[in-house]
Amino acid sequence: MRRILAILLENEPGSLSRIVGLFSQRAFNIESLTVAPTEDASLSRITIATSGDDRVLEQIVKQVNKLIDVIKITDLTERSHIERELLLIKVLAMNEKSRTEVKRITDIFRGSIVDIGKQIYTVQLTGDAEKLNAFIETMGNETEIIESVRSGCVGIGRGEKALRV
Amino acid sequence: MKKNAFTGAEMVVKALAALEVKYIFGYPGGSVLDIYDAIFQQSDFEHILVRHEQAATHMADGYSRATGKVGVVLATSGPGATNCVTGIATAYMDSIPMVVLAGQVPTNLIGDDAFQETDIVGCSRPIVKHSFNCRTLEDIPNTIAKAFYIAKTGRPGPVVVELPKDILMPHNKGEFHIETDVKMRSYNPTKKGHPKQIRKAVKTINSAKRLVVYSGGGIVLADAAELLTELVETLNAPCTNTLMGLGGISGTHKNFIGMLGMHGSVEANKTMANADVILALGARFDDRVTNNVKKFCPDATIIHVDIDPTSISKTINAHIPVVGLIDIVLQQLLDELKESNYHINQQANDSWWQQINAWRALNSASYVQDDGKIKPQRVIESMYKITNGKAYVCSDVGQHQMFAAQHYPFAKPRQWINSGGLGTMGFGLPAAMGVKLAFPDSHVICITGDGSIQMNIQELSTCLQYNLSVVIISLNNRSLGMVRQWQDMIYGGRHASSYMESLPDFVKLAESYGHIGMQINNLDELDEKLTQAFEIKNRLVFVDVLVDELEHVYPMQIRLGAIDDMWIRKGEKA
Numbered sequence: 001m002r003r004i005l006a007i008l009l010e011n012e013p014g015s016l017s018r019i020v021g022l023f024s025q026r027a028f029n030i031e032s033l034t035v036a037p038t039e040d041a042s043l044s045r046i047t048i049a050t051s052g053d054d055r056v057l058e059q060i061v062k063q064v065n066k067l068i069d070v071i072k073i074t075d076l077t078e079r080s081h082i083e084r085e086l087l088l089i090k091v092l093a094m095n096e097k098s099r100t101e102v103k104r105i106t107d108i109f110r111g112s113i114v115d116i117g118k119q120i121y122t123v124q125l126t127g128d129a130e131k132l133n134a135f136i137e138t139m140g141n142e143t144e145i146i147e148s149v150r151s152g153c154v155g156i157g158r159g160e161k162a163l164r165v
Numbered sequence: 166m167k168k169n170a171f172t173g174a175e176m177v178v179k180a181l182a183a184l185e186v187k188y189i190f191g192y193p194g195g196s197v198l199d200i201y202d203a204i205f206q207q208s209d210f211e212h213i214l215v216r217h218e219q220a221a222t223h224m225a226d227g228y229s230r231a232t233g234k235v236g237v238v239l240a241t242s243g244p245g246a247t248n249c250v251t252g253i254a255t256a257y258m259d260s261i262p263m264v265v266l267a268g269q270v271p272t273n274l275i276g277d278d279a280f281q282e283t284d285i286v287g288c289s290r291p292i293v294k295h296s297f298n299c300r301t302l303e304d305i306p307n308t309i310a311k312a313f314y315i316a317k318t319g320r321p322g323p324v325v326v327e328l329p330k331d332i333l334m335p336h337n338k339g340e341f342h343i344e345t346d347v348k349m350r351s352y353n354p355t356k357k358g359h360p361k362q363i364r365k366a367v368k369t370i371n372s373a374k375r376l377v378v379y380s381g382g383g384i385v386l387a388d389a390a391e392l393l394t395e396l397v398e399t400l401n402a403p404c405t406n407t408l409m410g411l412g413g414i415s416g417t418h419k420n421f422i423g424m425l426g427m428h429g430s431v432e433a434n435k436t437m438a439n440a441d442v443i444l445a446l447g448a449r450f451d452d453r454v455t456n457n458v459k460k461f462c463p464d465a466t467i468i469h470v471d472i473d474p475t476s477i478s479k480t481i482n483a484h485i486p487v488v489g490l491i492d493i494v495l496q497q498l499l500d501e502l503k504e505s506n507y508h509i510n511q512q513a514n515d516s517w518w519q520q521i522n523a524w525r526a527l528n529s530a531s532y533v534q535d536d537g538k539i540k541p542q543r544v545i546e547s548m549y550k551i552t553n554g555k556a557y558v559c560s561d562v563g564q565h566q567m568f569a570a571q572h573y574p575f576a577k578p579r580q581w582i583n584s585g586g587l588g589t590m591g592f593g594l595p596a597a598m599g600v601k602l603a604f605p606d607s608h609v610i611c612i613t614g615d616g617s618i619q620m621n622i623q624e625l626s627t628c629l630q631y632n633l634s635v636v637i638i639s640l641n642n643r644s645l646g647m648v649r650q651w652q653d654m655i656y657g658g659r660h661a662s663s664y665m666e667s668l669p670d671f672v673k674l675a676e677s678y679g680h681i682g683m684q685i686n687n688l689d690e691l692d693e694k695l696t697q698a699f700e701i702k703n704r705l706v707f708v709d710v711l712v713d714e715l716e717h718v719y720p721m722q723i724r725l726g727a728i729d730d731m732w733i734r735k736g737e738k739a
Binding site: 009010013014017018021025058059062063065066067068069070071165 | 286287290291294295296298315349350351352473474475478479
């Protein structure tokens with residue numbers, strides 16, 4: 001089962017590598033990982049998408065919690081949450097027809113064209129993983145995908161509850 | 166020059182003094198020479214010069230296990246630091262508080278593959294509780310204080326502090342300030358057990374008919390032996406210790422049913438297998454205890470008390486988990502028992518003990534001393550008698566370790582010092598040296614074998630330098646005994662690389678290092694010569710005992726069986 005973990009930790013050198021090391025040492029899978037400092041620069045927030053049954057997840061959460069730098073960890077998938085991922089995708093837009101089609105699909109998915117070359121458009125799109133997958137598939141049916149990059153998901157819980165110090 | 170301004174190296178030394186360090190174990194090298202110069206000019210603590218950094222970590226470890234204090238190691242960058250890795254891993258597996266100060270090349274060279282550079286923080290990451298890169302000299306004192314705090318609180322463990330050479334050098338000076346009362350927002354280990362869980366645990370204990378207390382190294386680390394004994398007596402429960410927990414209750418206590426696990430007593434493993442309630446205290450259900458987890462104690466309700474939440478339900482599902490410091494939780498349990506007006510169910514308790522005593526009567530660790538060959542078990546028994554059971558016994562890893570665990574009933578915690586989790590050969594001698602420094606007037610034994618002793622034998626030189634009069638008792642069976650035992654039992658007797666064909670003359674070897682060497686190869690002279698060895702006070706004695714090389718350690722769990730599926734003798738099941 002896919003899980004989204006949010007981790008708040010000290011923004012110290014080596015703290016990210018400890019988290020990653022822990023996953024690899026114990027053969028836990030990381031599907032995606034995003035990290036950046038928070039509004040308080042002494043703190044970092046990590047979102048990890050992983051998978052595993054309840055038993056595996058319990059160990060992951062406990063093991064992460066055990067790391068000295070970690071302040072809090074929560075499983076966002078346990079409750080209602082918002083999940084977003086950023087996609088930048090470069091597609092072939094050779095002629096009028098394909099340019100129109102790229103623009104049309106981008107609009108439908110509420111993406112935006114952020115760069116235009118002679119024959120190539122670059123599209124930016126945010127959404128959950130499912131939406132991004134659907135977009136890539138649709139675009140791939142219409143034109144050739146030259147390059148794409150995804151950020152991995154970031155997540156935040158809905159409502160009052162917050163992950164903070 | 167500002168008043169109260171110190172170099173980074175001086176700050177290291179001042180920080181260690183402020184943290185009341187008495188000994189540090191290490192080996193000099195380019196990147197830490199400034200620290201060595203600062204050590205030379207102080208008298209707050211003593212530096213012990215080892216012959217190999219691995220031994221420094223084991224000495225610090227042994228010192229820590231015997232005293233409960235943080236063991237401190239100093240190593241240079243690169244090979245000095247990487248030589249510490251085995252000792253760090255050993256301490257990590259057994260939750261021993263240790264701080265390793267590792268030199269590093271100057272900051273501007275880090276990452277350039279500079280001379281004697283390794284990323285020791287990276288190398289040690291999977292085997293430390295935490296690590297620090299110190300980047301400014303002002304950070305040094307508080308980083309070291311934090312390292313000590315993390316090493317000794319919660320579930321203890323080793324912490325590495327990396328110190329680049331440039332922040333230690335004389336041209337930089339700064340003000341010294343240290344907060345020894347450390348507080349961290351990200352690290353606050355739980356101390357008290359949750360009251361609801363304590364009530365649940367006591368309710369379960371109250372209804373138990375076949376209760377067993379299974380206690381591990383956590384009891385020793387928390388100095389909770391007296392509370393454990395009080396609890397066991399209150400409940401009149403059988404108590405078994407893990408290899409790491411020996412001494413947690415006196416080995417001669419009437420409720421003690423011996424060690425459990427792979428080479429545990431039949432009564433301990435049978436009691437576990439047939440219990441209806443298991444009270445696990447500071448023990449982690451190691452695979453050397455459980456045997457096949459799928460067959461582990463199916464009828465038991467498991468109450469598991471541990472400071473480390475990751476240890477709970479890792480291999481065996483706990484029905485009542487309690488996270489907290491063992492000594493505090495034990496007191497909570499005792500209070501709650503009193504509160505709940507606890508009375509022993511006499512009938513159930515009697516019949517439970519009747520059953521346990523029947524298993525005890527099998528005398529599962531017994532051996533036959535028929536021919537003239539010296540049985541290793543007999544050596545341990547003799548050692549026990551001569552030292553009145555009062556010695557610190559530091560063990561290496563192998564058959565001798567198991568024989569010592571089975572045949573030397575430890576009266577107190579911290580008396581039995583061995584590498585339980587990692588099983589590090591070469592641990593025994595340096596660990597014994599650390600213990601001897603802490604307790605120079607006590608008998609400190611290194612029980613070892615011809616294989617293990619050769620893994621850190623160079624430390625005999627350190628023993629001479631600091632006059633560490635350890636008694637080394639080597640159960641010499643001219644082979645890697647435990648390896649050979651497995652080869653006998655599992656690999657059709659094919660002794661691949663388990664035979665030591667070129668052993669040194671250990672007597673001459675000890676003598677060449679300036680010590681006393683002694684060989685015993687006749688049963689008749691065993692007691693007399695051992696007594697002589699223990700009478701020598703101010704010299705190290707190396708006793709090379711030629712034991713029966715064919716002897717196996719029994720009892721032994723049958724592979725992949727239940728906890729109580731055991732061989733009690735060659736070809737005979739319990």
